Structures are given as C-alpha cells and as structure tokens.
Amino acid sequence: MKRTGVIGLGDMGSGLAKNLIQNGFETTGLDLSKDRMDAFVAMGGKPATNIAEVAKASDAVYVMVMNGDQAKAVILGPDGLVENMTEGGVVVLTATIKPSEARQIGEAMAETGIHLIDAPVSGGFPGAQGGTLTMMAAGSSAILDEYALVMEAVSKTIHRVGSNAGDGQTVKSCLQSLIGSIFSATFEASALAAKAGVSGDVLFKVFSTSGAGCGVSNTALENIIDRQFEGTGSHIATMHKDLTICLDLAKELGVPMHTASTAMQIFHAGKTKYPNGDNWVCTRVIEDIIGAELHR
Structure with missing residues (x-):
C-alpha cells in the first residue's frame, strides 16, 4: 500500500488525513499549528517536523495550503518535496491556486522524476471530513491510475479533467x-x-x-x-x-x-x-x- 503525506492540516487537510488513515494508509503530516499537529497524532497520524521528513516518508503527498506562493515553497523549495521524495513519487496539489501557478509548478517538476497531479477539490469542510469531496484531477492517465486508491480515499467523485498542470485549477x-x-x-x-x-x-x-x-x-x-x-x-x-x-x-x-x-x-x-x-x-x-x- 502507498505511503501518504499531508502538508497543511487545517479544516480541509485534516479531513484528507483522517480519511487516508481510516482507509489504512500510513500517513505523515505537517502543519505549523501545534494544536493541529496534536489532533493529527490523536487520529493516528505520524508527525513530521519539516517538509523533508514528509517527503521521505511518503509515496504521495497532498498539498493543502492557502496560496500559490506557499505551494511553490512546499513543492519546489530547497528543502521541499521535489528535492526529498523518492523518484516516481507524486505530489497531489489539492490547494486552490492560480492555473498559471500550477503550470509553473508542473514545468519546474517536468524533469525531476516526481509527478504532479493537479487536483483541486470542492465540498468544503463537510466534504473533506466526510471523504465525499469532488476532485478535479489532471495528470497522466498512468499516474492517475496508479494513485487512484489514494485519491478515492478522500474523494467520492473524481473527474479527470485534463492531462496538464493547470487544467484542474x-x-x-x-x-x-x-x-x-x-x-x-x-x-x-x-x-x-x-x-x-x-x-x-x-x-x-x-x-x-x-x-x-x-x-x-x-x-x-x-x-x-x-x-x-x-x-x-x-x-x-x-x-x-x-x-x-x-x-x-x-x-x-x-x-x-x-x-x-x-x-x-x-x-x-x-x-x-x-x-x-x-x-x-x-x-x-x-x-x-x-x-x-x-x-x-
């Protein structure tokens, strides 16, 4: 079974983590809030102290941050996911950011061996907590197939809306x-x-x-x-x-x-x-x- 990670454990990210754990995925998480981290550990998650720890412990990492600058820092930063994940790993970008920012992230990841699924979600807090989110996923068919179970753990309805970064956004x-x-x-x-x-x-x-x-x-x-x-x-x-x-x-x-x-x-x-x-x-x-x- 794939190992998963979640960066950003707020209203939405905590729901992703909860449903991954409940579906049997070993899940490592990171958030700047101690209270959120404590709640994550209480639900059975593995705490990390930095992004690199999440990256090294995960085959697929959900990124649920607030904006494009944060997403870029988490994914592309010097101590970020791309630099620390094992080749073949996947970043699932569930944060809502500008399509142009998602394209920039996709272009920067193109030759890294780490794949991107551009997959913003809809359904709000109830959908995240209940595992009933609607996901707008864009990525290669092979990667979407390989990580289908990881996405199905948090989403009731997954629409494949394109193959390129930015299509989901x-x-x-x-x-x-x-x-x-x-x-x-x-x-x-x-x-x-x-x-x-x-x-x-x-x-x-x-x-x-x-x-x-x-x-x-x-x-x-x-x-x-x-x-x-x-x-x-x-x-x-x-x-x-x-x-x-x-x-x-x-x-x-x-x-x-x-x-x-x-x-x-x-x-x-x-x-x-x-x-x-x-x-x-x-x-x-x-x-x-x-x-x-x-x-x-």
Whole structure:
C-alpha cells in the first residue's frame, strides 16, 4: 500500500488525513499549528517536523495550503518535496491556486522524476471530513491510475479533467465563479426577505424545494437564518481568494464576468468588515445597511 503525506492540516487537510488513515494508509503530516499537529497524532497520524521528513516518508503527498506562493515553497523549495521524495513519487496539489501557478509548478517538476497531479477539490469542510469531496484531477492517465486508491480515499467523485498542470485549477476557477455568484445572490435574497418581514424558515422551505434549491444556496441560507457566521468551516478568506483567482483568469483570457465581479465586491465588503467570519457573514454587511436581520 502507498505511503501518504499531508502538508497543511487545517479544516480541509485534516479531513484528507483522517480519511487516508481510516482507509489504512500510513500517513505523515505537517502543519505549523501545534494544536493541529496534536489532533493529527490523536487520529493516528505520524508527525513530521519539516517538509523533508514528509517527503521521505511518503509515496504521495497532498498539498493543502492557502496560496500559490506557499505551494511553490512546499513543492519546489530547497528543502521541499521535489528535492526529498523518492523518484516516481507524486505530489497531489489539492490547494486552490492560480492555473498559471500550477503550470509553473508542473514545468519546474517536468524533469525531476516526481509527478504532479493537479487536483483541486470542492465540498468544503463537510466534504473533506466526510471523504465525499469532488476532485478535479489532471495528470497522466498512468499516474492517475496508479494513485487512484489514494485519491478515492478522500474523494467520492473524481473527474479527470485534463492531462496538464493547470487544467484542474482552471476547472476549479470556473466552478468557484458559479458558487460565489450563487452565494452572493442568496445573501441578497436573504436581506430582501428580512426587510420585507419574511421569516427565515419560510424562505428556506420555499428555496430548498424550488428550482433554485441546491447544496450551495441551502447551506448558505441555513447558516444565515441560524446566525452561524463563524466556525462553520467555510472561512470567507478562502472564497475571497478563489474569486480573485477566477477574475484574474478571466482578465487573462479577456472574458467579461459581470456576475462574478459583483460577487467579488460583496465578498470584499464582508471580508473587510468581518475578517474572522465565514462566507455567510457577507449577509450581515447588507443587513447593517438596511437595518433588518433574517432569523429562522
């Protein structure tokens, strides 16, 4: 059985690690937070003190960090994965970064003997913890076949979206433009209902059983009407970053993104006023303006 590693043991990475361990994979992990490392050890993981230790103990390493600069440092740095993994090993890039950054990483790894699977995921905290993530995987067919079980341990649905580094991130950018837009429309509809005197319970029942009902809007609306704006595993900084990536790609390709651009401004307002909040906290910005709140 392949040996696995996880670098970045936050809301998402801890879920990857948990499901790898539960599926019988020997898993080595690393995070800067002592609390996260303690939780990882408690679930049966092997702690590492640096990236090189993870690399040397693993055939496949998941990289679940926040941005492209961190991913490059972890993968390509002088003490990083490429320098320390055994030839034939695989880096599974599940972090969401710019497609151009993933391509740069892929190009830098081309002659190293270490393979890259560009595989951002969707499903958030519940999907990561439950092993039900949707994965957008790009890599050679042979490598995807060889490491299928490693990916299936953390993902319920694996889409093979291309063979080149950046292909996975490109599809993720398209997905996040849609998810961010649905979130923002839900925030606005919630504020409209609050001002009009509609109860949150009525709104949820109607929305969730209509053509507009979906996992994205249902989750957002439930958190809004229950006033759960922190600690739900969907920190606003992540979607803010993802929308930035999406709009950067659109600029690069010359594609107008009217709805996603509006969503970006709503998330920017939310992140500025409530930096410690989760996605749904954007609703509070609108509620503050109109002087009404939506409760169940």
